[in-house]
Amino acid sequence: MIGGASHGDSEVKNRELMYRLMISQLFYDGHQQLAVQLSNIAKAHPACPPSDRLFKVVKLGLDAEEELSGRKRIGEQNIAPGTGIDLEYETDVQSISPEGALYETCYVTAHKGPCRAGAFHSSGKLIATGSEDASIKEVTCLDFHPSHSILASGSTDFSVRFFEYSKPSVKKAYKSIQESVPVRCLSFHPSGDFLLVGVDHPTVRLYDVNTFQCFVGRNPSTHHTLPVSAAKWSPNANLYATGSVDGDIKVWDGVSNLVISTFKKAHDGEEVCSVTFSRNSKYILSSGKDSLVKLWELSTNRCLIVYTGAGMTGKMDQGSQAVFNHTEDYIFFPDENTTSLCCWDSRNAERQRLLALGHNGAVRYIGHSPTGPSFITCSEDFRARFWYRKADTD
Known part of the structure; x- marks a missing residue:
């Protein structure tokens, strides 16, 4: 029985x-x-x-x-799920990490001006934040070198600067790249040998970090038509993605520097605010000023999932990033109108509970740790907040 x-x-x-x-x-x-x-x-x-x-x-x-039946001989099929999201074969995956509503603030730091840039180190042990502060120009973007104690920053003063943060007295950059227009975004190649730079110009720059030689795509007709607003390397280093004020997302071959696909008017023609690859480099997560978050499948060049419900009045004024959590079970995106955190199940787009972020201005940057349940938010209220998963209680 x-x-x-x-x-x-x-x-x-x-x-x-x-x-x-x-x-x-x-x-x-x-x-x-x-x-x-x-x-x-x-x-x-x-x-x-x-x-x-x-x-x-x-x-x-x-x-x-x-x-x-003896008609075909095949080898063993070893298909094992890797870390993170992979919708090609998974459907019922239990989340092994906390949703956004289970985080709490454990540290707040204040700048002297709007805080609009931040970055997590790949180890999850270091965070950097950038601001207008009392300096001449605003820091617009930050990224850590993947293997050395180097932090790169981009600014409205037309420069990319490199800092050795391992030195306790470091205040000045040890080298810099001078651009002709304000710098909007940057991303280190997974090897650390190259730096992808987006500026207030349609042409994407790729710099050799050792020689500072600049490379650009040799086919101008495929470039963006307005300034580059987002740029990111894929984890496998085969591709990089860019988003623009022109509303398009472009996927580039990481070796030839040629565009291999374009998602036209990816966010209903509104400015693309962020692009980021999944860990397996099969998907791109994007956000736009249309207040939508989208998941794009690279093998079919199409939008696979739309995450809706953020931004009750539609178009965003400032714009912010959409990010995966460390396990890629959830997607986080700050709602500009309510200054709360929107959270979705990454696989089926089910909306989770909101988390009040406690900022008194729009959140301009959000970044999640790649290794654990923590994230950082940077806001127009001059503050950066560090969030960590709430402790379990009886």
């Missing part, structure tokens, strides 16, 4: 999984109406994200069937 009951429960679970796979495949293939109808019939909860897993399972099954 016990064995029979267990077998019956297993069959029910397998059928539920089969229906969820069918719904996810329909969403993935663009048949939204059919997917919604089946989801209502099967009472699927939580919501099913778009996924290609059913196709892969069927393919593997057909391959195995051919092998058993």
Whole structure:
């Protein structure tokens, strides 16, 4: 009796999984109406994200069937999920990290002017913040070198400066790059040998960090048409992505410096505020001044998921980044109108509870630690707040 009951429960679970796979495949293939109808019939909860897993399972099954019949010999199929989000084969993944509402402020620091830039070190142990302060020009962007104690900063004074922060008395940059226009964004190559720089000009710059030689794409017709507002290298260093005031997102080959795909009017033509790759370099997460966050699949060059609900009045005035948490289970995005944190399940776009960020002005930068449950917010109220997961209580 016990064995029979267990077998019956297993069959029910397998059928539920089969229906969820069918719904996810329909969403993935663009048949939204059919997917919604089946989801209502099967009472699927939580919501099913778009996924290609059913196709892969069927393919593997057909391959195995051919092998058993002697018509085809295949090797072992080793498909194991890596860290982070991968919608090609996952549909029901339990979150192993806290949602945004479970964080709390554990440290606040004040600048002398609006705080609009920040960065996490890849180790998760260091944070840098930048501001207008009392200096001549504003620091607009920051990034840590992946392997050396070097911090790069971009500014409205037309320069990129490099600081050795391991020296306790460091106050001045040990070297700098002079641009012709204000610097908006920058991103170190995963090796640290190159620096991607976006400025108030449509042409993306790629600098050799050792020689300061500048490289640009050799096909001007594929470049942006307005200033570059966001730039990021992929973790595997094969690609980099840029966003622009012109509303487009471009994906570039990291070796040839050529555009390989363009997402036209990615945010309804509004300025693109941020682009970031997933850990497996299969997806790009973007945010725009249309108050939407989108997940783009690079293998199909399409928007796979739209995360909605932030910005009750639509278009943003200032703009901010959308980020993955450290496990890529959730997506964080600050709501400009309410100064609260919006949080979604990254796989099915289910909205989580809001977190009041406590700032008295728009949040201009948000960054999440790549290694643990912590993030930083920088605001027009001159303050940067460091957030950490709340301790468990009985």
